Amino acid sequence: xxxxxxxxxxxxxxxxxxxxxxxxxxxIVALAINKQAYEQVVMxxxxxxxxxxxxxxxxxxxxxxxxxxxxxxxxxxxxxxxxEALKNKLxxxxxxxxxxxxxxxxxxxxxxxxxxxxxxxxKG
Amino acid sequence: MSYKSYLAIPVSLGVAIVVWFVLSLGWPDATPxxxxxRDLAKAIKQFNLQPLEVRRFEADPKYKLGQALFFDPVLxxxxxxxxxxxxxxxxxxSDGLSQSIGVHGVGLSPERRLIKPVRxxxxxxLNLWNRDNNAVRALFWDxxxxxxxxxxxxxxxxxxxxLPPGLENILAVQALFPLVTTEEMLGEVDDRSATDLPxxxxxxxxxxxxxxxxxxxxxxxxxxxRLLMTRLLGAGxxxxxxxxxxxxxxxxxxxxxxxxxxxxxxxxxxxxxxxxATRDSAWDRYLSGRSSMLSDDEKRGALxxxxxxxxxxxxxxxxxxxxxxxxxxxxxxxxYSADMPEDFGRWNATHEEEDRYKFRTPPLRNVTKxxxxxxxxxxxxxxxxxxRHFDPLEKATxxxxxxxxxxxxxxxxxxxxVLVPSIRLSEKETGSLLSFLSALxxxxxxxxxxxxxxxxxxxxxxxP
Numbered sequence: 389x390x391x392x393x394x395x396x397x398x399x400x401x402x403x404x405x406x407x408x409x410x411x412x413x414x415x416i417v418a419l420a421i422n423k424q425a426y427e428q429v430v431m432x433x434x435x436x437x438x439x440x441x442x443x444x445x446x447x448x449x450x451x452x453x454x455x456x457x458x459x460x461x462x463x464x465x466x467x468x469x470x471x472e473a474l475k476n477k478l479x480x481x482x483x484x485x486x487x488x489x490x491x492x493x494x495x496x497x498x499x500x501x502x503x504x505x506x507x508x509x510x511k512g
Numbered sequence: 513m514s515y516k517s518y519l520a521i522p523v524s525l526g527v528a529i530v531v532w533f534v535l536s537l538g539w540p541d542a543t544p545x546x547x548x549x550r551d552l553a554k555a556i557k558q559f560n561l562q563p564l565e566v567r568r569f570e571a572d573p574k575y576k577l578g579q580a581l582f583f584d585p586v587l588x589x590x591x592x593x594x595x596x597x598x599x600x601x602x603x604x605x606s607d608g609l610s611q612s613i614g615v616h617g618v619g620l621s622p623e624r625r626l627i628k629p630v631r632x633x634x635x636x637x638l639n640l641w642n643r644d645n646n647a648v649r650a651l652f653w654d655x656x657x658x659x660x661x662x663x664x665x666x667x668x669x670x671x672x673x674x675l676p677p678g679l680e681n682i683l684a685v686q687a688l689f690p691l692v693t694t695e696e697m698l699g700e701v702d703d704r705s706a707t708d709l710p711x712x713x714x715x716x717x718x719x720x721x722x723x724x725x726x727x728x729x730x731x732x733x734x735x736x737x738r739l740l741m742t743r744l745l746g747a748g749x750x751x752x753x754x755x756x757x758x759x760x761x762x763x764x765x766x767x768x769x770x771x772x773x774x775x776x777x778x779x780x781x782x783x784x785x786x787x788x789a790t791r792d793s794a795w796d797r798y799l800s801g802r803s804s805m806l807s808d809d810e811k812r813g814a815l816x817x818x819x820x821x822x823x824x825x826x827x828x829x830x831x832x833x834x835x836x837x838x839x840x841x842x843x844x845x846x847x848y849s850a851d852m853p854e855d856f857g858r859w860n861a862t863h864e865e866e867d868r869y870k871f872r873t874p875p876l877r878n879v880t881k882x883x884x885x886x887x888x889x890x891x892x893x894x895x896x897x898x899x900r901h902f903d904p905l906e907k908a909t910x911x912x913x914x915x916x917x918x919x920x921x922x923x924x925x926x927x928x929x930v931l932v933p934s935i936r937l938s939e940k941e942t943g944s945l946l947s948f949l950s951a952l953x954x955x956x957x958x959x960x961x962x963x964x965x966x967x968x969x970x971x972x973x974x975x976p
Binding site: 439442447450453460461466 | 526547551554555558559815818819820821822823824825826828834836928929930933936
């Protein structure tokens with residue numbers, strides 16, 4: 389009988405332990421370890437999106453230059469795929485969606501806008 | 513069951529959890545090596561990049577003639593400079609000077625200096641790598657030599673329709689112009705060769721320049737070329753070194769008895785094609801499928817080059833140039849000519865207002881060896897040259913000491929919109945970009961096949 393009780397205590401401890409590890413400790417550790425990397429990819433992706441907004445329709449009369457410009461922004465946009473991949477990994481180890489989102493918002497608010505288009509301003 | 517047995521279960525579970533954690537998340541590195549390769553593969557596909565195709569090296573008789581002509585100072589008016597004076601292998605076929613010094617100079621580049629108060633060549637010497645590639649559409653900083661129709665071999669140049677017939681390619685067309693440019697190789701009418709040269713060359717007057725004010729601009733260019741052929745091959749009687757040239761011409765063009773300046777230019781071009789080809793850069797090997805040829809830093813640099821750096825927008829194609837004209841906000845402070853206080857770049861060739869301040873995109877193979885940078889050689893280091901691209905309108909809000917604008921509205925409007933808005937790269941990213949550019953380097957291994965020990969004229973070749 390005491391043996392059965394011992395086993396029961398171990399099982400309950402294990403279940404509680406696993407619960408704590410999976411739902412508390414791992415997400416916190418995962419977020420801490422990957423915070424910098426995730427912030428970097430979020431920043432890169434945000435910059436890439438902003439660049440696409442500016443250059444997506446082309447900016448010169450030269451077709452070839454516009455084509456190469458769009459190619460380079462598409463390469464830059466690969467950072468958004470990395471963001472998605474890392475985000476999915478973080479979610480899969482239990483990091484909550486809201487905490488990821490708040491980290492993203494923090495980065496986006498810190499990312500400076502692309503510098504003011506002085507040329508167009510002067511022309512205007 | 514012992515106490516240790518009870519502990520074995522949670523410990524094993526803990527280890528399993530840690531292993532699972534590491535496997536599922538990976539180490540906290542934003543771009544592990546395999547991911548960089550995957551990204552680079554996408555960039556390579558996006559830009560349709562291929563390894564550079566280069567002709568096999570062969571020192572045929574035409575190469576031998578071109579080599580002699582390239583290194584022989586007898587081609588210059590005062591017999592003191594050759595093509596190799598401003599295109600040295602040690603400096604990536606440029607010369608290490610901001611602005612080249614042709615005739616009227618002493619010393620070897622980059623210590624070369626002018627000894628006569630004459631106008632200096634206004635631009636930095638361009639390198640010569642891979643100029644036989646089909647991607648090459650124009651030569652010189654302002655593209656004044658360009659291909660108008662490659663199949664029919666029609667070229668645009670300052671000589672217009674008076675270009676000598678029989679020129680095989682754009683490189684041959686280009687080879688003619690330093691020969692007829694006063695501050696490059698032609699010199700002035702009162703120039704004399706040095707007295708300490710071999711006796712058949714010592715103290716001779718520069719007979720290549722005809723000081724006839726009634727001559728047209730094209731005649732002014734044609735006459736020195738005709739006179740140069742006479743100098744090289746003799747008129748009637750020949751001296752020993754001229755005989756050596758005649759043999760070289762005969763060997764190179766076996767079906768001919770009369771040789772023209774086009775034959776001379778074609779031979780120089782052939783030599784340049786063979787000698788100055790980047791045959792085996794790390795980047796080309798990577799493109800051939802050998803991913804270990806680039807370090808992770810070089811690969812990161814490549815991704816920046818083709819991505820957020822926007823470098824590949826203009827530095828595109830196998831030679832890393834679109835051979836088009838852009839302004840990146842480098843406005844030289846030196847006058848282009850007596851009647852032109854600034855260098856207007858492409859405008860000099862077209863006189864189109866939209867071309868003002870634009871320069872041909874320089875190709876980037878061996879770029880680490882061709883400092884200083886830009887058309888005016890104003891940037892001594894490659895890192896500084898890269899950084900200068902990031903904010904071409906930096907001076908737009910600044911003033912000169914006299915209160916005038918640092919750059920004017922025409923200059924502002926000329927700046928390529930590709931660089932506006934400006935590019936933000938960290939120190940580390942700029943470093944990676946530099947690493948990538950060094951992966952484009954190639955040093956010929958057969959230097960002894962390129963630089964001769966002597967030239968037919970017997971003149972010193974002035975190589976370090």
